[in-house]
Amino acid sequence: MPTLELLRADHAKALLAFERENRAFFAAIIPDRGDEFFTRFDEMLADRIAEQATGACLFHLLVNDDGSVLGRFNLVDIADGEAELGYRVAEHATGRGLATAAVAELCVRAATEYGLTTLRARTTLANAASRTVLTRNAFTPGTETELNGKAALTYTRRLGT
Numbered sequence: 001m002p003t004l005e006l007l008r009a010d011h012a013k014a015l016l017a018f019e020r021e022n023r024a025f026f027a028a029i030i031p032d033r034g035d036e037f038f039t040r041f042d043e044m045l046a047d048r049i050a051e052q053a054t055g056a057c058l059f060h061l062l063v064n065d066d067g068s069v070l071g072r073f074n075l076v077d078i079a080d081g082e083a084e085l086g087y088r089v090a091e092h093a094t095g096r097g098l099a100t101a102a103v104a105e106l107c108v109r110a111a112t113e114y115g116l117t118t119l120r121a122r123t124t125l126a127n128a129a130s131r132t133v134l135t136r137n138a139f140t141p142g143t144e145t146e147l148n149g150k151a152a153l154t155y156t157r158r159l160g161t
């Protein structure tokens, strides 16, 4: 059964494989990370882990039984009991409910382990899969906004309700 793990240095190999294998899939929907992310991956990973140690963000990987990475579920801009949620799932693993389940688990952890009271998310109107994931996890749509130049919606989930 896949497990949601906080990002660690020893995830490097599996994480890079996940990002490489799914680069084109992600880039068709959300902004590409850019070549530098891949050529300076070890440095970028060290930066993320250092940032995580400050408490400003919590990066999670959904790790399969064989050690491969199935998805990423991140809480960023953590402050005043709130955080912004973002996620991505490997193309071969989509459509199985993994994102819905992992976001549900992260909401529980956010409330019980991380002491957060509110999660925010944003997704483009065209991203039906992502909107489904949020709606199924009791995120409520708010104001219309723009994300990467496209029409988008903000979502909010009050935790512990």
Ligand SMILES: CC(C)(COP(=O)(O)OP(=O)(O)OC[C@H]1O[C@@H](n2cnc3c(N)ncnc32)[C@H](O)[C@@H]1OP(=O)(O)O)[C@@H](O)C(=O)NCCC(=O)NCCS
Pocket (backbone or CB within 6 Å): 025, 026, 029, 030, 087, 088, 089, 090, 093, 094, 095, 096, 097, 098, 099, 100, 101, 122, 123, 124, 127, 128, 129, 130, 132, 133
């Ligand atoms: C969005 C994403 C995380 C969803 O992951 P997932 O594990 O496939 O999500 P789930 O299976 O839990 O739920 C998605 C639901 O949306 C549905 N869905 C998928 N594509 C859809 C579409 N184009 N139109 C309508 N519904 C769609 C799925 O069928 C599923 O519903 P179902 O359980 O009734 O079949 C994944 O597609 C992804 O990583 N996309 C690229 C990155 C991205 O968009 N990240 C979010 C940015 S805000």
